[in-house]
Amino acid sequence: MLRFDPFRDLDRLTEQMLGVPAGSARAPRFMPxxxxxxxxxYVVHADLPGIDPGSVDVSVDxxxxxxxxxxxAxxxxxxxxLASERFTGSFMRQLSLGEGVDADRIAATYENGVLTVTIPIAEKAKPRRIEVEVRTEQNVVPGSAEQAQVTTG
Known part of the structure; x- marks a missing residue:
């Protein structure tokens, strides 16, 4: 008697992609x-569904x-x-921060399986407007062409 298993093909595909038998603990490959x-x-949204919030660690070094x-697990x-597709184990993601961020004011929240990290831009890196000074008096340099025209004219 043949037994139909609708998950057999899925398990075989999982084994081929991940290189481990279906139903066993697998190391996570990524954190979307x-x-x-x-x-x-800047804002980072990282998907971490089913993660214990106490295990989440965000650091800057x-x-x-x-x-x-x-x-x-x-x-x-x-x-x-019958199917075991959810990764267990440790997840890690690293991002290089430029010099233009304020690392002391980075904040993180975890809600509904999504970690949100807010990275403020440093004041020194923000665009700023430079005031243009307008002078109303003409400065005449003694012996210049303008002075010569005024005295001869």
Whole structure:
């Protein structure tokens, strides 16, 4: 008697892509994120669904922003896995920060499985307008052509 298993092809594909048997703990390959500039700050949104907020660590060292998080493996020993596609283990992402950011004011929040890191732009790196001084008096240098015309004219 043949038994139909709709997940067999999915498991085989998972094994080929990840190089590990389906249903076993796998090391995460990536942490999906968006990065954009909004006004005077940069924003990072990193997807970390199912992550314990206590395991999330955001740090800055020597111009590198590091995001770490961990998802623990499920411990049910008496279950028969039909599909196991969620990565477990440690996630890490690093971003190089330019000199134009204010590393002391970086803030992070975690809500609904999304970590948001706000990176302010340093005051010295913000564009600024330079005031143009307008002079109304003409300075005449003695012995110049303008002075010669005034005295001879």
């Amino acid at each position: 994120m968006d990065l954009y500039r909004s006004g005077d700050h 020597s111009g590198t922003l590091t995001i770490r998080a961990e998802r623990s 499920r411990t049910e020993q008496s279950v028969q896995w």
